[in-house]
Amino acid sequence: MSRRVLAIALVVLALLIALPWIGLRLPGVFEQPLDAPGTLNVLALCFVFGTLALSYDLLFGYVGLLSFGHALYFATGAYVFAIALTRLHASIAGALVLTAVAAFVLPLVLGAICLRMRDIPFAMVTLAFAEAGSILVMQNPFGLTGGEEGLSLGADALPAPLVGVPNTHNLYWIALALLLVAYAVARRAVDSPAGSVWQAIRENERRISVLGLNPYLFKLGAFVLSAMLASAAGVVYVLLQGGANPQITTSGFTLALLVMVVLGGVGTLWGAVLGGIVYEYLDFRLVALANAPAVQALPAFARVPLSEPLFLLGLLFIVLVLFVPGGLAGALRRSAPAAH
Amino acid sequence: MHLSDVVLLLITGLGLGALYFLVAAGLSLIWGLMRVLNFAHGAFFTAGAYAGWSASTALSSASPWMSWLAGLVAGIVAGGVFATLTEVVLIRPLYARPVGQVLMTVGVSLCALALVEGIYGNDPKQVALPDALTGTTAILGANITNGRLLVILGAVVVLVLLLLFLSRTRYGLIVRAGVENRSMVEALGIDVQRAFTLVFAIGGMAAGLGGVLAGAYYGTIDPVRGTSMLIFAFIVTVIGGLGSIAGSAVAAIIVGVLQQFLNFYAAAGVGDFAVVILLAVTLLARPGGIWGRAPG
Numbered sequence: 001m002s003r004r005v006l007a008i009a010l011v012v013l014a015l016l017i018a019l020p021w022i023g024l025r026l027p028g029v030f031e032q033p034l035d036a037p038g039t040l041n042v043l044a045l046c047f048v049f050g051t052l053a054l055s056y057d058l059l060f061g062y063v064g065l066l067s068f069g070h071a072l073y074f075a076t077g078a079y080v081f082a083i084a085l086t087r088l089h090a091s092i093a094g095a096l097v098l099t100a101v102a103a104f105v106l107p108l109v110l111g112a113i114c115l116r117m118r119d120i121p122f123a124m125v126t127l128a129f130a131e132a133g134s135i136l137v138m139q140n141p142f143g144l145t146g147g148e149e150g151l152s153l154g155a156d157a158l159p160a161p162l163v164g165v166p167n168t169h170n171l172y173w174i175a176l177a178l179l180l181v182a183y184a185v186a187r188r189a190v191d192s193p194a195g196s197v198w199q200a201i202r203e204n205e206r207r208i209s210v211l212g213l214n215p216y217l218f219k220l221g222a223f224v225l226s227a228m229l230a231s232a233a234g235v236v237y238v239l240l241q242g243g244a245n246p247q248i249t250t251s252g253f254t255l256a257l258l259v260m261v262v263l264g265g266v267g268t269l270w271g272a273v274l275g276g277i278v279y280e281y282l283d284f285r286l287v288a289l290a291n292a293p294a295v296q297a298l299p300a301f302a303r304v305p306l307s308e309p310l311f312l313l314g315l316l317f318i319v320l321v322l323f324v325p326g327g328l329a330g331a332l333r334r335s336a337p338a339a340h
Numbered sequence: 341m342h343l344s345d346v347v348l349l350l351i352t353g354l355g356l357g358a359l360y361f362l363v364a365a366g367l368s369l370i371w372g373l374m375r376v377l378n379f380a381h382g383a384f385f386t387a388g389a390y391a392g393w394s395a396s397t398a399l400s401s402a403s404p405w406m407s408w409l410a411g412l413v414a415g416i417v418a419g420g421v422f423a424t425l426t427e428v429v430l431i432r433p434l435y436a437r438p439v440g441q442v443l444m445t446v447g448v449s450l451c452a453l454a455l456v457e458g459i460y461g462n463d464p465k466q467v468a469l470p471d472a473l474t475g476t477t478a479i480l481g482a483n484i485t486n487g488r489l490l491v492i493l494g495a496v497v498v499l500v501l502l503l504l505f506l507s508r509t510r511y512g513l514i515v516r517a518g519v520e521n522r523s524m525v526e527a528l529g530i531d532v533q534r535a536f537t538l539v540f541a542i543g544g545m546a547a548g549l550g551g552v553l554a555g556a557y558y559g560t561i562d563p564v565r566g567t568s569m570l571i572f573a574f575i576v577t578v579i580g581g582l583g584s585i586a587g588s589a590v591a592a593i594i595v596g597v598l599q600q601f602l603n604f605y606a607a608a609g610v611g612d613f614a615v616v617i618l619l620a621v622t623l624l625a626r627p628g629g630i631w632g633r634a635p636g
Contacts, residue, residue: 066439116627120442132617258443310451314449322434
């Protein structure tokens with residue numbers, strides 16, 4: 001990393017940490033000042049989705065594994081954590097330990113099965129398992145998951161500093177810390193010797209076998225690591241939302257994840273983070289656009305598409321796939337040639 | 341366990357399998373020939389369902405059969421046109437980028453679903469059916485809704501037509517050869533691109549028909565059914581062997597019937613779950629599916 005990039009990164013980081021003390025107004029970007037709980041909550045959600053997109057990029061961008069079941073592991077983190085707190089009345093530490101175990105064992109077992117397939121059949125099997133998870137959550141077995149209504153944490157499940165609107169800044173910092181730690185872990189992993197093997201598998205898997213390495217084990221390692229990062233994001237999501245909802249188990253959610261990663265750019269980590277943040281921000285802002293008087297006054301053929309955030313995001317996605325295959329990261333790279 | 345229950349479940353399961361087959365047939369052909377995992381296929385199904393509903397509603401003053409048949413035709417046409425446009429406008433520029441093609445179909449499905457929700461809303465729409473379809477026929481003591489029998493009939497007709505197309509026509513031959521070895525077909529100087537468009541059109545029409553028939557099966561249509569149909573159709577194509585129409589048909593029956601029986605005799609949701617387990621077991625035992633070859 002060049003010095004200039006490092007300096008920019010440090011300044012951005014310092015700004016992000018100090019954000020809850022900066023009462024700046026950015027008209028048009030956020031309706032409330034930056035230190036308002038509403039703004040901080042949106043930003044924290046952006047960080048959570050940035051982390052999730054990052055974990056997906058680890059799998060898709062670095063190992064070349066196109067999973068359609070990544071939502072399952074995000075949901076595992078969210079639901080196991082929420083169930084431990086509300087149904088088992090565990091302490092936060094206990095709930096975290098339980099979540100960590102589930103977040104390790106589940107992808108290990110399912111990954112071991114799915115990775116017997118390659119390419120598109122692999123994608124389909126991951127999709128099927130995620131669908132099974134979604135059905136399970138919706139069926140509300142033993143009243144554990146709350147079915148369609150989801151699980152809400154309640155005020156006494158968490159320590160006081162994590163509860164309530166005035167404490168949103170604490171959650172903001174937790175989400176920021178999550179993103180930074182996940183980025184550091186993923187960066188370390190892809191720069192390690194195992195990371196080189198992952199990228200080699202993406203380029204030519206047979207060659208790795210010929211060289212005497214077992215691609216299956218490396219892929220499984222990446223699958224589990226990526227799933228655990230997603231589960232960590234799921235835990236913070238529960239803290240932010242005050243509960244878990246079945247929306248995050250659906251295949252639609254995995255597809256949204258795919259949109260985030262492709263939007264940001266595949267195979268750079270930071271591109272995916274950017275994609276996750278931008279996606280979540282757009283999702284939030286486009287709702288405001290849909291309700292804007294100017295849009296409401298339009299005739300139906302223009303109003304209906306503009307009122308559907310998912311339509312606009314899908315359209316953006318199609319345009320990117322067609323014309324900007326590198327996503328935001330690719331576009332940024334091209335506009336600013338390497339400084340070193 | 342009464343015989344009438346078993347017959348009822350068997351026929352409802354066959355009906356469900358028939359709907360899966362209508363979606364899976366196109367998916368399987370598209371995958372077999374083009375190696376594209378088509379996420380937009382659920383959107384073709386939904387487009388057919390809503391186009392059919394709109395046409396029937398617009399003609400609701402005509403006789404019930406006329407308006408329903410108009411909806412049937414509109415659904416098939418809508419599915420076919422939507423699929424053809426998707427292939428020609430959006431998939432064709434990406435022939436060199438297989439992952440890009442999959443992503444494109446994801447984008448199409450997101451957009452289409454959002455548009456349908458925007459235009460028609462999230463709530464299920466009641467489908468107006470002729471009395472003959474809502475009536476029942478007694479089979480071995482079980483009262484079967486005629487709409488469900490019609491769905492099975494529709495799938496059988498599509499199956500026969502597809503098998504005839506594949507075995508008797510020149511394009512069917514190209515499609516079969518392309519599934520077997522695409523580069524060889526290209527090397528022989530045959531324009532495979534036209535066959536690509538054709539399988540999309542056929543698959544879209546079958547899915548559109550599935551959308552309309554699903555209205556007769558369930559009595560309502562909603563924007564999200566296409567997604568769950570797509571997922572079970574994926575499972576059906578994998579179990580049956582990607583690229584094999586006959587395999588898809590058999591797998592669709594197995595999946596539909598198994599799902600119905602377990603959802604009834606065990607608990608709601610168990611059948612859906614068991615189907616996923618069946619998929620995992622099939623793949624572990626025979627990675628290429630029951631009729632397919634192991635993926636290369």
